[in-house]
Amino acid sequence: MSHAPTAAAAETDEEYAAAEEAHGIAVRQIGEVVMDIRNITLRFGGVTAIRDISFDIREGEIRAIIGPNGAGKSSMLNVINGFYHPQDGEIWYRGKKRGPMKPHQIARLGIARTFQNIALFKGMTTLDNIMTGRLTKMRRNMIWQALWTGPAEREEIEHRAAVEKIIDFLEIQSIRKTPVGRLPYGLQKRVELGRALAAEPTLLLLDEPMAGMNVEEKEDMCRFILDVNDEFGTTIALIEHDMGVVMDIADRVVVLDYGQKIGDGTPDEVRKNQAVIDAYLGVSHD
Amino acid sequence: MTEAVSSAANDTFPKLLRHNAQTRGKLPASREKEFGIWQSWTWAEVHEETRALALGLMTLGIEPGDRLAIIGTNRPRLYWSMVSAQMAGAVPVPVYQDSVAEELAYVLDHAGARFVLCEDQEQVDKVLSIAERLPELKHLLYLDPRGLRNYDHTTLHPFEDVQKTGRAAEGSHGAEIDRRIKATTGADTSVMLYTSGTTGKPKGVVLSHDNILLTARASAEFDGLVETDSTLAYLPMAWVGDFIFSMGQAYTTGFCVACPESAETMMHDVRELGPSYFFAPPRIFENLLTTVMIRMEDAGFLKRRAFHYFIAHARKMGEKARLGEATTGRDRFLTFLGEMLVYGPLKNMLGMSRVRIAYTAGEAIGPDLFNFFRSIGINLKQLYGQTEASVFITQHPNDAVVLETVGVPTPGVEIRIGDNGEVFYRSPGVFQEYYKNAEATADTKDPEGWVATGDAGFMDPESGQLRILDRAKDVGKLANGKLFAPKYIENKLKFFPNILEAVVFGHDRDSCMAFINIDLAAVGNWAERNNIAYASYQELAQHPRVYEMISENIAETNRSLAEDTMLSHCQITRFLVLHKELDADDGELTRTRKVRRRTIAEKFADLVDALYGGKDEIYTETEVTYEDGRKGSITATLAIRDVPTAAPAASAQPRQAA
Numbered sequence: 001m002s003h004a005p006t007a008a009a010a011e012t013d014e015e016y017a018a019a020e021e022a023h024g025i026a027v028r029q030i031g032e033v034v035m036d037i038r039n040i041t042l043r044f045g046g047v048t049a050i051r052d053i054s055f056d057i058r059e060g061e062i063r064a065i066i067g068p069n070g071a072g073k074s075s076m077l078n079v080i081n082g083f084y085h086p087q088d089g090e091i092w093y094r095g096k097k098r099g100p101m102k103p104h105q106i107a108r109l110g111i112a113r114t115f116q117n118i119a120l121f122k123g124m125t126t127l128d129n130i131m132t133g134r135l136t137k138m139r140r141n142m143i144w145q146a147l148w149t150g151p152a153e154r155e156e157i158e159h160r161a162a163v164e165k166i167i168d169f170l171e172i173q174s175i176r177k178t179p180v181g182r183l184p185y186g187l188q189k190r191v192e193l194g195r196a197l198a199a200e201p202t203l204l205l206l207d208e209p210m211a212g213m214n215v216e217e218k219e220d221m222c223r224f225i226l227d228v229n230d231e232f233g234t235t236i237a238l239i240e241h242d243m244g245v246v247m248d249i250a251d252r253v254v255v256l257d258y259g260q261k262i263g264d265g266t267p268d269e270v271r272k273n274q275a276v277i278d279a280y281l282g283v284s285h286d
Numbered sequence: 287m288t289e290a291v292s293s294a295a296n297d298t299f300p301k302l303l304r305h306n307a308q309t310r311g312k313l314p315a316s317r318e319k320e321f322g323i324w325q326s327w328t329w330a331e332v333h334e335e336t337r338a339l340a341l342g343l344m345t346l347g348i349e350p351g352d353r354l355a356i357i358g359t360n361r362p363r364l365y366w367s368m369v370s371a372q373m374a375g376a377v378p379v380p381v382y383q384d385s386v387a388e389e390l391a392y393v394l395d396h397a398g399a400r401f402v403l404c405e406d407q408e409q410v411d412k413v414l415s416i417a418e419r420l421p422e423l424k425h426l427l428y429l430d431p432r433g434l435r436n437y438d439h440t441t442l443h444p445f446e447d448v449q450k451t452g453r454a455a456e457g458s459h460g461a462e463i464d465r466r467i468k469a470t471t472g473a474d475t476s477v478m479l480y481t482s483g484t485t486g487k488p489k490g491v492v493l494s495h496d497n498i499l500l501t502a503r504a505s506a507e508f509d510g511l512v513e514t515d516s517t518l519a520y521l522p523m524a525w526v527g528d529f530i531f532s533m534g535q536a537y538t539t540g541f542c543v544a545c546p547e548s549a550e551t552m553m554h555d556v557r558e559l560g561p562s563y564f565f566a567p568p569r570i571f572e573n574l575l576t577t578v579m580i581r582m583e584d585a586g587f588l589k590r591r592a593f594h595y596f597i598a599h600a601r602k603m604g605e606k607a608r609l610g611e612a613t614t615g616r617d618r619f620l621t622f623l624g625e626m627l628v629y630g631p632l633k634n635m636l637g638m639s640r641v642r643i644a645y646t647a648g649e650a651i652g653p654d655l656f657n658f659f660r661s662i663g664i665n666l667k668q669l670y671g672q673t674e675a676s677v678f679i680t681q682h683p684n685d686a687v688v689l690e691t692v693g694v695p696t697p698g699v700e701i702r703i704g705d706n707g708e709v710f711y712r713s714p715g716v717f718q719e720y721y722k723n724a725e726a727t728a729d730t731k732d733p734e735g736w737v738a739t740g741d742a743g744f745m746d747p748e749s750g751q752l753r754i755l756d757r758a759k760d761v762g763k764l765a766n767g768k769l770f771a772p773k774y775i776e777n778k779l780k781f782f783p784n785i786l787e788a789v790v791f792g793h794d795r796d797s798c799m800a801f802i803n804i805d806l807a808a809v810g811n812w813a814e815r816n817n818i819a820y821a822s823y824q825e826l827a828q829h830p831r832v833y834e835m836i837s838e839n840i841a842e843t844n845r846s847l848a849e850d851t852m853l854s855h856c857q858i859t860r861f862l863v864l865h866k867e868l869d870a871d872d873g874e875l876t877r878t879r880k881v882r883r884r885t886i887a888e889k890f891a892d893l894v895d896a897l898y899g900g901k902d903e904i905y906t907e908t909e910v911t912y913e914d915g916r917k918g919s920i921t922a923t924l925a926i927r928d929v930p931t932a933a934p935a936a937s938a939q940p941r942q943a944a
Contacts, residue, residue, distance in 0.1 A: 160322075161321065164321035164322045164323075165321065167321075167322070168320075168321060169432075171548070173322070173547045173548050173550070173551050174547075174548060174550035174551040174554070176322065227432070227433060230433065230435075230436070231432065231433075231435075
């Protein structure tokens with residue numbers, strides 16, 4: 001019996017990739033550039049949070065943005081998200097230059113995000129929270145929904161089915177009806193991911209998805225991120241502090257420090273980059 | 287009864303399935319919660335699905351005698367696949383889904399599994415990681431495709447695809463499968479179940495269709511189970527009990543088996559389903575009771591008062607019923623009111639409103655726990671069984687449930703008590719053999735079909751029910767030749783929340799004496815509430831008021847032992863509270879937290895001598911192993927106390943084991 005390679009069986013990434021190729025398995029395809037960020041500068045009054053940064057995100061990849069505290073990572077994500085409007089620079093999304101947009105317009109483009117400090121409705125159940133992620137997909141107006149008959153009812157059933165698939169995917173069936181305020185932190189993070197997924201994004205932005213988690217929760221979250229990417233082909237851009245996690249799951253990494261880009265490339269390239277090492281470990285002044 | 291007539295013809299699972307599809311085709315057979323909604327399949331649908339998979343397996347080349355290993359949690363499709371294998375003449379081998387790859391490798395290799403059905407990626411990965419060591423393995427099937435899309439699919443197949451091929455192959459393979467179904471009889475192997483292997487390598491217990499179906503039929507008729515009953519399958523599929531309840535009894539009586547959404551949602555699911563037939567080990571009942579008690583602590587004043595009042599009333603009624611006293615009109619009115627206000631809502635909350643029959647087994651159940659559930663009107667009973675017996679050896683009849691006993695022999699079971707008090711049985715359910723282990727088979731089963739249980743017990747002359755005392759190898763004799771069952775007494779002691787572990791000595795001695803380990807959580811909590819200051823475990827353990835409390839617990843145990851005709855002479859006369867917690871790292875407990883009697887007796891020989899030597903206190907030094915492997919020693923002066931014993935009850939006449 002000839003077997004497909006498994007993560008457990010292959011010692012290194014290269015070995016795994018080689019085994020995959022030997023077995024003729026469709027290796028994950030990284031496609032065209034979907035988002036091109038060109039020479040972005042963002043200022044808050046006299047403070048320059050981001051200075052002349054350019055990078056791109058390709059279809060189907062996991063792109064990480066890393067950097068020490070205050071490097072401008074979250075600002076960068078907020079620019080991508082359309083929440084901040086940069087003073088200089090351009091963002092091209094799927095071949096079109098993007099003008100200033102409102103967050104809900106961005107959401108309609110298929111971009112969803114999660115937040116660093118969980119932004120869920122604490123008093124609502126897991127199910128209802130994830131359901132709110134479907135809002136941009138609801139076609140019936142408020143009056144229809146209040147009457148909740150015919151088309152509105154059918155629509156809600158469709159949305160509920162989609163939400164149940166997400167609940168199953170994230171393995172949170174047992175907390176379906178629990179108010180999220182009562183859940184431990186790690187699970188709340190998972191619910192937030194669920195809400196972002198409910199919008200069926202093509203580009204998913206994750207702001208420190210593993211912050212404050214224990215090792216086991218981190219491992220679970222890694223698996224879910226990889227599964228989302230694999231199952232739905234969702235492009236993922238994530239900010240993360242934990243270098244180990246980033247190097248494990250990201251295809252390409254962009255490194256920021258003091259609002260500037262100091263490195264960009266595959267995890268291995270970034271790991272060897274002297275500027276990155278200095279930024280993370282500090283430079284001795286002797 | 288038509289059932290009896292047809293049973294001879296339906297001597298295998300595949301034949302029974304066809305019979306059920308024909309006679310009760312529209313009744314639900316399986317349920318599963320998927321995407322938040324309960325899905326159900328009728329017997330006719332289950333028959334169609336099962337046959338499709340069987341045909342699919344045949345296109346993959348499954349042959350009679352092949353083994354299909356099944357690894358996963360309780361899912362209807364996994365249950366169906368067992369019958370699919372049987373249809374094709376193969377033998378299903380359910381495996382514990384939480385086994386690590388190493389254990390899995392042993393079982394799959396030993397069973398010679400040519401086909402493996404996995405629930406999801408986790409199990410597939412596990413099997414693939416050991417595939418090199420499984421020369422017999424030909425095909426791997428899986429249920430949940432998540433994460434498996436990019437795997438090499440030359441020998442890996444999604445469940446649904448196999449069924450699809452099977453449906454298309456009805457024309458080419460249909461006749462052959464009918465021939466195979468017809469060719470298998472009750473004497474053929476139905477299933478192979480591996481013992482969990484806490485002692486040594488797991489053994490494959492081979493059970494025939496007759497073993498399972500005759501036992502299932504007898505036990506189901508004993509309890510009056512009918513096709514409208516329902517149960518929840520949530521215990522491991524590899525465990526013989528699950529196979530009997532969820533397959534054997536379900537197929538013979540035609541009731542519906544539901545599978546929970548996931549292990550964590552089990553309690554929600556019970557509540558939604560309201561099963562009428564329910565099995566749980568004592569541990570689960572204990573968790574339920576704890577949950578109820580914690581929630582009552584947080585409830586409003588009125589609710590809490592009502593709860594405690596009516597629970598006390600229920601316990602009183604239970605006691606009256608046990609002693610055969612008459613109830614007054616006031617009692618009956620209060621019971622009615624209690625049902626309306628407390629028992630009914632409580633049972634509803636636990637998902638037990640419709641439970642007609644509930645069983646517990648596996649370990650000793652505490653009297654408080656047992657009486658609580660019975661007093662609120664749940665028909666909780668005990669059974670005694672083994673994998674080798676297809677579960678049922680004895681079970682409680684509905685009208686004669688006694689805490690101390692495990693019931694009367696299931697119809698068809700014969701019981702014999704050996705000279706050393708060990709229980710032997712012979713029944714239609716007795717296993718065929720341990721797979722590839724003739725030696726162990728011969729050790730366990732004698733040529734006449736009697737099987738040794740390894741437990742010591744006797745038939746209670748008053749109730750005619752079996753009572754299990756202890757593991758046979760632990761049972762000893764006092765110096766005066768009377769029976770000594772240490773684990774039985776220790777269990778009684780451990781039912782007190784203050785006592786974590788107890789070790790009772792008495793073999794070849796004049797009387798029984800005990801070491802006690804306090805439960806730091808419970809006693810610490812008690813100390814806090816009573817303003818008792820302590821700096822260490824040792825200090826708390828040696829506190830005079832702790833001794834008083836433990837002494838009271840032991841005296842109460844003595845009183846209950848005094849009522850026991852068999853063990854009234856086993857009352858505890860003296861005890862000491864140990865200065866350290868017994869620990870597996872020090873070799874005092876096994877990894878499954880069972881007391882290592884001999885090791886303890888040797889290690890603490892000075893303490894045992896002091897107990898029997900009549901001293902009031904003893905200075906001792908003990909070596910301990912810390913979690914990081916370093917060794918140290920602790921010293922302490924332990925107090926020794928006498929405990930009053932109770933006079934044996936008037937009716938108590940010393941009896942020898944029958």
